[in-house]
Amino acid sequence: MTISRAEKSLYRSLKIKKEREETGLFLVEGIKPVTEALLAGFPLERILISDNVAESERLRILSLANDKNVAVVSVAYPEIDQISSLLNPEGVLAVAKISAKENLLAPLTYPALYLWQINDPGNLGTILRTALWFDCRTILLSPESVDIYSPKVVRGAMGANFRLTLRTNVDIHQIEMILAHDNSSLWATDSSGTFDKPTLADDRFILAFGSESHGLPPEILQRAAGVLCINKYGYGESLNLAVSVGIMLHTIRQK
Amino acid sequence: MTISRAEKSLYRSLKIKKEREETGLFLVEGIKPVTEALLAGFPLERILISDNVAESERLRILSLANDKNVAVVSVAYPEIDQISSLLNPEGVLAVAKISAKENLLAPLTYPALYLWQINDPGNLGTILRTALWFDCRTILLSPESVDIYSPKVVRGAMGANFRLTLRTNVDIHQIEMILAHDNSSLWATDSSGTFDKPTLADDRFILAFGSESHGLPPEILQRAAGVLCINKYGYGESLNLAVSVGIMLHTIRQK
Numbered sequence: 417m418t419i420s421r422a423e424k425s426l427y428r429s430l431k432i433k434k435e436r437e438e439t440g441l442f443l444v445e446g447i448k449p450v451t452e453a454l455l456a457g458f459p460l461e462r463i464l465i466s467d468n469v470a471e472s473e474r475l476r477i478l479s480l481a482n483d484k485n486v487a488v489v490s491v492a493y494p495e496i497d498q499i500s501s502l503l504n505p506e507g508v509l510a511v512a513k514i515s516a517k518e519n520l521l522a523p524l525t526y527p528a529l530y531l532w533q534i535n536d537p538g539n540l541g542t543i544l545r546t547a548l549w550f551d552c553r554t555i556l557l558s559p560e561s562v563d564i565y566s567p568k569v570v571r572g573a574m575g576a577n578f579r580l581t582l583r584t585n586v587d588i589h590q591i592e593m594i595l596a597h598d599n600s601s602l603w604a605t606d607s608s609g610t611f612d613k614p615t616l617a618d619d620r621f622i623l624a625f626g627s628e629s630h631g632l633p634p635e636i637l638q639r640a641a642g643v644l645c646i647n648k649y650g651y652g653e654s655l656n657l658a659v660s661v662g663i664m665l666h667t668i669r670q671k
Numbered sequence: 672m673t674i675s676r677a678e679k680s681l682y683r684s685l686k687i688k689k690e691r692e693e694t695g696l697f698l699v700e701g702i703k704p705v706t707e708a709l710l711a712g713f714p715l716e717r718i719l720i721s722d723n724v725a726e727s728e729r730l731r732i733l734s735l736a737n738d739k740n741v742a743v744v745s746v747a748y749p750e751i752d753q754i755s756s757l758l759n760p761e762g763v764l765a766v767a768k769i770s771a772k773e774n775l776l777a778p779l780t781y782p783a784l785y786l787w788q789i790n791d792p793g794n795l796g797t798i799l800r801t802a803l804w805f806d807c808r809t810i811l812l813s814p815e816s817v818d819i820y821s822p823k824v825v826r827g828a829m830g831a832n833f834r835l836t837l838r839t840n841v842d843i844h845q846i847e848m849i850l851a852h853d854n855s856s857l858w859a860t861d862s863s864g865t866f867d868k869p870t871l872a873d874d875r876f877i878l879a880f881g882s883e884s885h886g887l888p889p890e891i892l893q894r895a896a897g898v899l900c901i902n903k904y905g906y907g908e909s910l911n912l913a914v915s916v917g918i919m920l921h922t923i924r925q926k
Binding site: 448538542545546547548549550551552553574576579646647648649650651652653655656658659660661662663666667669 | 703793797800801802803804805806807808829831834901902903904905906907908910911913914915916917918921922924
């Protein structure tokens with residue numbers, strides 16, 4: 417079994433956002449992300465694997481794919497290389513299906529993150545991975561954020577994206593609807609903040625983070641029940657965004 | 672004033688580690704890192720600036736450079752572009768001097784970080800920035816770590832590298848000498864850890880972190896006074912290294 421020229425051309429095109437949107441497909445690259453997609457039962461169209469992958473890893477992927485009924489196609493390494501977004505791909509990639517839009521008012525889990533215009537794909541991937549570690553399983557992204565299905569985000573997430581509830585294009589009006597429907601609260605993060613964590617008895621809150629360069633807009637800061645910050649002990653203008661998310665979620669979990 | 676062909680060729684070569692070592696020079700790219708180098712009084716050979724830089728930022732750099740007696744050369748944007756390691760450089764770069772090796776037994780400040788075979792330059796840059804925020808001003812790097820003067824590290828550090836004490840090629844034997852000389856202790860981080868922070872009355876400790884893929888070697892884990900870890904509440908194999916450093920340093924600062 418091999419792949420046709422048309423398939424190869426389709427898969428190569430998935431590096432481009434417009435093509436992902438039109439086809440409803442995205443690329444998952446590398447042993448760890450592909451394994452995690454399989455373990456999470458995420459819908460995969462197929463897996464491509466080349467013979468440079470170590471036997472033990474190859475067998476693990478084949479066995480998992482068999483359990484989940486996903487087709488695995490053996491290809492030559494140059495084929496992977498041509499499809500991949502990476503300079504030195506590991507020799508495994510999957511073509512995955514973008515899930516259909518969820519009902520906006522389906523129940524969320526709390527605490528949730530609201531990320532405002534995050535544009536660094538590496539940061540977003542790391543944030544997804546960090547959120548899952550701290551059992552924060554709902555991630556809401558504002559309009560004009562980096563595409564969550566871009567290869568760099570998927571790679572940085574190390575598989576976390578397959579286990580999280582991700583909603584894109586969530587504007588402040590939709591946040592208002594969620595808060596009203598769920599009777600939950602919104603907490604913002606900003607260097608002007610005065611709390612180190614939400615002053616609540618439960619986890620029913622959405623924690624909002626802005627981009628490193630612009631922070632959160634005034635309408636979110638004003639709407640928030642409180643503004644959180646991380647104390648500075650030394651010198652610097654700001655912390656890296658993913659580092660900030662990690663520190664905040666860790667603080668929240670320490671009751 | 673402009674730059675000669677020989678100078679341009681020298682500056683372009685500074686993307687390569689061997690050339691940096693031979694010349695004792697490295698590149699600082701972008702408005703923020705160059706401004707921070709000037710503010711910190713770091714030794715700069717010269718600054719190149721092109722006319723696409725906004726007037727206010729141009730004047731700020733010129734004024735700071737004048738205070739610190741650093742030559743600023745106006746060049747055309749394509750010249751910056753040819754020297755730079757970036758796809759879309761901001762139009763400012765500095766050529767900085769690698770400081771002479773410090774005496775190994777000169778006093779360190781505590782807490783200090785010991786980074787073992789860190790090979791991701793983006794992670795290392797973010798760690799430097801995070802360490803300075805939490806006033807952890809001594810960073811020791813093991814042999815076989817990424818070069819601290821590589822453009823990606825310098826860029827990710829956002830200027831923190833100009834205010835930290837950085838020592839490279841520090842092996843476990845040298846760590847032993849430092850511990851004995853300073854009467855300080857070594858704490859390791861590992862998923863097998865049992866403490867969330869050092870159980871000490873003061874800050875006289877070195878906190879060791881391994882690479883994401885391999886962690887710390889047994890000789891460091893065995894030598895440590897204690898092993899620290901970050902509790903997992905959800906799912907995942909590990910946290911990003913810079914996120915882990917941020918959470919640990921934040922925890923240490925919360926007395």
